[in-house]
Amino acid sequence: MSIEQLEIREHLSQFAPFEELADEWLDRLASEVEIQYFPAESTLFETGEELTELRYIRSGAVEVKRRSGHLFNRLEEGDIFGYVDMLRGRPARYSAHTLEDSLIYFFPKALIQELCDEDDDFSEFVEAGGQRLKTRVEQYHRESDLLTTRVRRLVVRRPVMVESTTPLQTAAQQMREYSTTSLLVIDPTTDMDATTFEGQDEHYWHLVGMLTDRDCCTRVVADGIDPQTPVGEVMSTRLVTVQSDESVYEAMLTMLRNNVQHLPVLYRRRPMGIVQLSDIVRYETHSSLYLVSNIYHQASVDGLARLSGEVRQSFVRLVNDGANSEMVGRALATIGRSIIRRLLELGEEELGAPPVPYAFMVLGSMARDEPTINADQDHALVVDDAFDSDAHDRYFEQLAVFVREGMAACGYARCKGDIMASNPRWRQPLSVWKSYFNDWMDDPNPEHLLHSNIFFDLTCVYGENRLVEPLQELIAERAPHRPLFLAAMARNALGRTPPLGFFRTFVVEKDGEHKNSINIKRRGTAPLVDLVRVHALACGSKAQNTFLRLDDINKTQLLAEGVNDKLRYAFEFLSMVRIRHQAMDIETDQEPDNNVMPDNVSSRERHHLKEAFEVLNHAQRFMAFRYPIPPDAERKMKSKRKGRST
Amino acid sequence: MRLPHWKSRQRPNWPDYLADRAKRVRHPMLKQFFSEMRLDPDRPIGETPMVAFDLETTGLDAGRHDIVSIGLVPFTLSRIAMKESRYWVVAPRRQLSNESVTFHHITHSEIDGAPDLGDVLGEVLSVMKGRLPVVHYRHVERPFLDGAIRERLGEGAVFPLIDTMSLEARRHRRRRWVWVRRLMGRPPASIRLHESRLRYNLPAYQGHHALTDALSTAELLQAQVLTHYSPETPLKTLWS
Structure with missing residues (x-):
């Protein structure tokens, strides 16, 4: 029989994971497929049902729901479903219904198992969990190393x-x-x-x-x-x-x-x-090293500002050379910190030597070594305790404003929440900073902490590190013993949740709503960073970088076996999607942003993204359970909030 | 043809006809075929094994043209099993014209060395055995198969079948509002295989390959029954 003429084979060969199969396997799948038509709103399977076939959507659309009735995913032409539970030999954890009139292909379990045994790529695709993401993340880096670059x-x-x-x-x-x-x-x-x-x-x-x-x-x-x-x-x-x-x-x-x-x-x-x-x-190494040496040679803010175009080019080159998110983050952080250092040197040249020692610290993504190309400013000043506000603050205010404006000229937007050294609140002696942190940790309040989250990522970039280290030590010592603080941080970290994934040209939200783009920072990398920070605080880690924090967390029993790796791959994958999206924006002369359009995501990538979102979703649910707010504390917090508003 | 009520609006009395044929035909192959085709008019479609079949021919006139390929796809209302599908290219006894080559893409060289329909007829009938045939536009498939069998076995074979085109016509051509639409200058809905499928959100296929068309027909019937009828609908309301 002349299978090669059949539409079935043609169609399969266009979609992951079938697209990379050998011809013989496509022939076999096409000749052993079973087909059934389902009008809209038919039930395909219910939770608890035993699944013996992998299902493939030839036309139409399917909705998968959790046992609770909540939407789990929406699938379209070329998507597969029902295979995870089938391969693990357990009853279906989800139910599936057609949204539209649909034609579904069925492949028997034995055939899929045989295919998994023979084809590693296929089995990696259908295997669940971080495994698939890991493979993809590793592939990116293989593609670009010295062995393959000409x-x-x-x-x-x-x-x-x-x-x-x-x-x-x-x-x-x-x-x-x-x-x-x-x-x-x-x-x-x-x-x-x-x-x-x-x-x-x-x-x-x-x-x-x-x-x-x-x-x-x-x-x-x-x-x-x-x-x-x-x-x-x-x-x-x-x-x-x-x-x-x-x-x-x-x-x-x-x-x-x-x-x-x-x-x-x-x-x-x-x-x-x-x-x-x-x-x-x-x-x-990094082509950015050359840029960095150039930064230190600039004699004026204008000179530094002129380099910001080169920062973008160096970023694009790093991405195209296949750097991973850690390399890109570190390079951009080094560049940003070098600009700050040079600005402070220039500022001191102009204003004279500082009246008392100080430390300039960066907060948030720059402190974590994870800024992206569109990072804004987040910084603060810690001054020696010999600081006398009336006598000295004028100097530090001028210095802070000089840095703020200089950074703005170099393309770092001013912080919308005014978390900058130019804000007097964030320009204080060490003793005041210690009391800030003690307040946050001893008397936590989610609303209050929401805007202070970012202070828990901090690094000294210029001046006296001895003024910043005590703060890092204070956090590492006290945070693990402040369950209420951890609970409040966890609650904040749950404020941003991942979407379900993509459906056609839409992003699918939990309530079934559609959006035409996804903010990969707000819905992906940022909640993951927040989540890892909470666990890192709980285990007394002094690391700032998300990967280094995960290393520290891995030394404890905080997360279940394998979860750490999954988080690592999910973070790497989400970060790279964001980074590549921004590099593409720059290359097409658009202002880099975080809004990824589903159209620009390949069918294979969709599966990985969906999986990364799933990892995040599970991890968030675990976190909510791991750091609960005690009921009496919750009442106390509520009454306090009320007290403040009146 | 000895068909009861063939020209009337009433549907033929198929059980009597089939019983009669089973008694009268002489060729053992046909005798077995007819005796196993016991189709109760009240049997629900959901419990009936079916076989979609499609013929590609050298032209549209069963008297002048001949069969070049046959596609068979056994199925039920709930499953189409491609593993059981069959496809044959056969050598036409009448000439293969160049126009028809462009139509069904079967070339002269493919037909060289292809068997005569007579050599595969046993296999064809054994796949169809006990199943209700389903075609799209019975006025090609029925006379061509009847004529080809008559030519080779000396007696013909006409049997009940479901015609997905006529099911589609019932909805789109035989209603009073169709005339209203026509008066208003709207063209009638197309009931060709491709256009009919699109109404049910079935994918567009490259037509004119006997196996693909048979598959298309099987999918269309599932869609029609599940959309306009039900698995309990008796055969007598569907067949013609």
């Missing part, structure tokens, strides 16, 4: 080439003019051989050698050679080259093996550039 990506410009008869002095002048550290030496030729190439002048050339600044030093100057000597007499003729489609890794090995610093990159035989060992080092 060396031509490191070539930034054409090589400077001279003929071997050129005098050394002229060659050196060329190197100066193009500010390069190496030249290629070529000779015209009429013979064709392995090193001949056709130049842009349509003549044939022979690559005969290379001259580097090091050659000039060790061979020319050291031996007192006449600057008019032709290049051909001193150049190195031992040419080690690499083909442009080799991997960066291979290029690096070639250099190390041959002990050379410069490596001509050839496209077939034509030189297309020269790669230096430092290019690779730069590629491998």
Whole structure:
């Protein structure tokens, strides 16, 4: 029978996880499928039912509900369902109904199990939990490492080439003019051989050698050679080259093996550039390092502000090079902190030395090493206890305003909640700061804490770290013993919940409402950060970064086996969706935001996103249960709130 | 053809006809086929095994044209099992014209070496055995199969079937309001397979492959019955 002509196979091959199956498997699935039509509002299965088939939506739409009757998910053409409980051999935890007239394909359990055994990608897809996310997160990073990046990506410009008869002095002048550290030496030729190439002048050339600044030093100057000597007499003729489609890794090995610093990159035989060992080092670390050194060289706020375009470019490059969210976050945090440090240096130059020692601390995402490209300002000043408000505050106010305006000029929006050092409340001596934190922890109140959440991510970026450390220690010591504080923080962390996922071009909300975009920060990364912070506070962690906090949490018994990893992958995945979305915005000349449109999410990505939201959802529910507010405390808080409003 | 009440508006008395045929036909293959096709007119459609079938032909006139492919999809109201579906390309005894090639995409080379319908007829009838056939537009499938069998076995085979096109026509062509629509200049609703399917939110398929069309017909019947009738509807209200 000519299955290959069948529509079934065609359709399956367009949707995950079938899209990557081998042809033989598609044929088999298409020939063993069973089909049934369901008018709108038919029941497909009820909770508790035993499921023996994987279901696939050929046309129409299906709604999956929890036992409680709450909407769990809405599915459309190409989606699969009913397989998780089937594969685990347990009764259905959900019920499913058609929303529209639908045609459903059924695949028997035995067939799906056989497919899982044979095809790892497929089984990874249908296996539940963080496993699938993990695979996806790892794939991102595999795709971009040194092994798969081609060396031509490191070539930034054409090589400077001279003929071997050129005098050394002229060659050196060329190197100066193009500010390069190496030249290629070529000779015209009429013979064709392995090193001949056709130049842009349509003549044939022979690559005969290379001259580097090091050659000039060790061979020319050291031996007192006449600057008019032709290049051909001193150049190195031992040419080690690499083909442009080799991997960066291979290029690096070639250099190390041959002990050379410069490596001509050839496209077939034509030189297309020269790669230096430092290019690779730069590629491998952060291109942002160069930006950072540039920041410290700026002599004015204007100079710093001009660099903000470069910050964006460096961000896009990092993302395109496949950096993970930790690398991107750290790079952006380093850049942001460097800008603040430089601003403070410039401010001190203008205002004179500070009257008493101080520490400038950043709060929130910058403190966590997780800012994104559109982060706004969150900072505060801790002053030595010798601070005398009347005598000293004028200085610190001016300094704080200088930093605030400087950062605004560099693209960091002013904090809407006025959590900035320019606000006198957040410009206080250490003793006052200690009392702030004691108040928050000893006498918590969710509303009160809502705006102070961000103070529990704090790091010193400039000045005296001894003024910030005691605060971090205070938090780590006391928070674990303040159940009411943890409960209040947990309650706040539950204020933002993830959506269910996507349905066609909509985001599906719990109550079944549709929206046409999703704020991936508000609905994804931020609630996850909040959640991890609560657990980190509970276990006395001093870490600020979400991943480092998860490491600390993992040393305790706070979370069930495997949950830590799931949170880690969910956070990485959500962060990367956000980061890539912002990089795409910048590349298409739009202002980067956090609003991801379902249209821009691939079918595979949808499944992963949905799963990350699920991880967050489960973790939130656990948190609510783990840090309950004692009923008497709740009454007390309510009456206090009432007391304040009257 | 010896069909009771064939031209009348009344539906034929199929049980009597089938019993009569089972007695009269001489060829053992047909005798078995008819004797196993015991279809109670009051039997609910939801309990009836069916088989969707589709023929691709060299043209529309059973007298001049011939069958080139056959698709069979056994099913019930609740399941279509592709594993049991069958498809054959057969060599037409009459010439394959170039126009028809562009229509059903079966080429001369595919037909070279294809068996004669007579060689696969046993298999075809055994898949159909005991199942109520379902077609879209019976006025092609019925006379073509009847003619082809008559040519090979010396006697024909006409049997009851469900015609999804006529079920669709009942809703869209035989109502009084259709005339009102026509008076108002609205075109009648199309009852072709593709257009009919779209009314039930069934996916658009590439037509004119006997197996795909048979599958399309099976899906359409499920949709029609579940939308306008019910699994309890007796066969007699559906067949023709």
